[in-house]
Amino acid sequence: MAPRCMLVTLLGAPNVGKSTLLNRMVGAKVSIVTPKVQTTRSRIAGIGLFGETQLVFFDTPGIFKPKKRMQRAMVEAAWSCAHQSDKVVLIIDSCAGLTSDTCRVIGKLRTAHFSVTAVLNKIDLIQRPKLLQLISHLDDEQLFQDIFMISALNGDGVKDFLEKLTTEAPLGPWLYPEDQVSDIPLRMLASEMTREKLFLQLQNELPYSSNVLTEQWRERKDGSVRIDQVIFVERQSQKVIVVGKNGERVKSIGTAARRELESFLERRVHLFLHVKVRHDWSERPEHYHDLGLDFNA
Secondary structure, eight states, X not given: OOOEEEEEEEEOSTTSSHHHHHHHHHTSOOSOOOSSTTOOOSOEEEEEEETTEEEEEEEXXXXXXXXXXXXXXXXXXXXXXXXXXXXXXXXXXXXTOSOHHHHHHHHHHHHHTOOEEEEEEOGGGSOHHHHHHHHHHHHHHTOOSEEEEOOTTTOTTHHHHHHHHHHHOOBOOOSSOTTOOBOOOHHHHHHHHHHHHHHHHHTTTOOSOEEEEEEEEEEOTTSOEEEEEEEEESSHHHHHHHHOGGGHHHXXXXXXXXXXXXXXXXXXXXXXXXXXXXXXXXXXXXXXXXXXOOTTO
């Protein structure tokens, strides 16, 4: 059979399950997941091979009404990715329903003339009458080619969704080698893994005014790797929270990140974390460049 390939962008409001679905579909953790909304800050590609068809999925930042520079750059990145894709998939949290953010996305999709499929996620958490009512509302929009019901967490309905996408994929060469699951650079992946552990451990204490950068990546003669990262926060009080009493919190974050990195890289990792206060990090172009975001969005 001739090879097929399709670019698929996952769009949606914050925290609807885009990253969880991406990881489920490609069978590997390529996008971090936390309970905090707006965890995904940049476009993350996940690559899946299904027979002779390669599907390249783009996880994007949640779309909402932005107020700050970083938020504007995140939303712009999501829409830019959609314009470069063959297919747009709108992920909807079926429990939350048609929120103002989701309705805003639907409105823009209508004017952009994309090929759009709707995916209702978290169906394991909603009663059937409410789910059917939501499907009826989406049908009334007359925008979606298909509507799928899934649970990204346990996999219900995902196989049918993938099978449909493979039938729609156009003929064409694969864009990536068959054993590649993402195009994210290792330095950025390492930063994202640490940021995930930071959010998971401090989700109720630390606001979004933090970032992680991998400053150095040194290959060692014994096959291991030394990674030096900086956790940037905006205030001294936030640094105190991240470091913790006697440095215990940052040690815990580092241990969790190192273990996941070692599992992913399949080799020994020496991870060194440094916490710095930089009041204006979110206004510095270099942080946007490292995330693949447009500073002037």
